[in-house]
Amino acid sequence: MNASNKQQQVWLLAVGAIALAFTLSMSAQVQTETTTNTGQPTTEVKVDRATVMLVDGNDLVVKTEGGKFVHFANVPESARATVDGQQLGIHDLKPGMTLERTITTTTTPQTITTVKSVTGTVWYVNPPSSVILTLDDGTNQAFKIPNGQKFNIDGQMTDAWGLKKGMKVSATKIVEVPETTVEQEKEFTGTMPPSDPPADLPILVVVLMPADAPPAPVPVEVASATLPKTASQLPLIGILGALTLISGFGLRAVRLRAARVRA
Secondary structure: OHHHHHHHHHHHHHHHHHHHHHHOOHHHHOEEEEEEEEOOOEEEEEEEEEEEEEEEOOEEEEEEOOOOEEEEOOOOOOOOEEEOOEEEOHHHOOOOOEEEEEEEEEEEEEEEEEEEEEEEEEEEEEOOOEEEEEOOOOOEEEEEOOOOOOEEEOOEEEOHHHOOOOOEEEEEEEEEEEEEEEEEEEEEEEEOOOOOOOOOOOOOOOOOOOOOOOOOOOOOOOOOOOOOOOOOOHHHHHHHHHHHHHHHHHHHHHHHHHHHHHO
16 A cells, blocks of 8 residues: 555656656647737727916916816926927916817727647546647647646547547637727817906097197186076065165155245
8 A cells, every 4th residue: 555655656746747847848839829809999089178377396286177276296397288389398388378188098999819729649647637748749748628628539529538548639729818908199288378458548649739829719707697596586675675765755855845945
């Protein structure tokens, strides 16, 4: 029993040594073909607009269309924005400028198909996990058997349990991996701030008069005899009444004096 265990251990060590010895030559013996199938790409364009509020060194503060303030810290010197046909850096930006960031995202679906094929003679099999094949160049190589792997033996398909030493087999492994490639292009543009309108200034009109022109006549104020609307005629009526009374007394005195003389 001990001898049998020792023989089995030696056999496993030998298999391990063979697998280790020929692992490095696996890539040379297994034929691998990789193909990539590309689907229809989709493109998405997003435009963000903002107004420059503050430029302090390499720090930039902008105000988005939604009224949100965004702070970009340590803007690289290589960053450029096309403004009125000129390439401007972070130190060329001025408050009031309108910046636009256009992001174009292209998404392309891909399917990468890898086909691995090998042909050889079974030297040792440990179903269902591994097999050692003697390849066409006489070298032995160990392979891990994937779950559900089938082998072609004289035109008939079998699994790992059907393999026997000395069988000529060929196996093909096909792996399809879906992938998605995403590419982004960013473009920065902008416009200068509108110029400030000139302040409203008073208009000075200068009239030049000829030297020999007569002086302009000075308007003469004419007193008006019309009483103001606030004056009253009552004092005038009183004066006229007093004069009439005095005249009546005067006439009476003259008549009395005349009567005395006659007497």
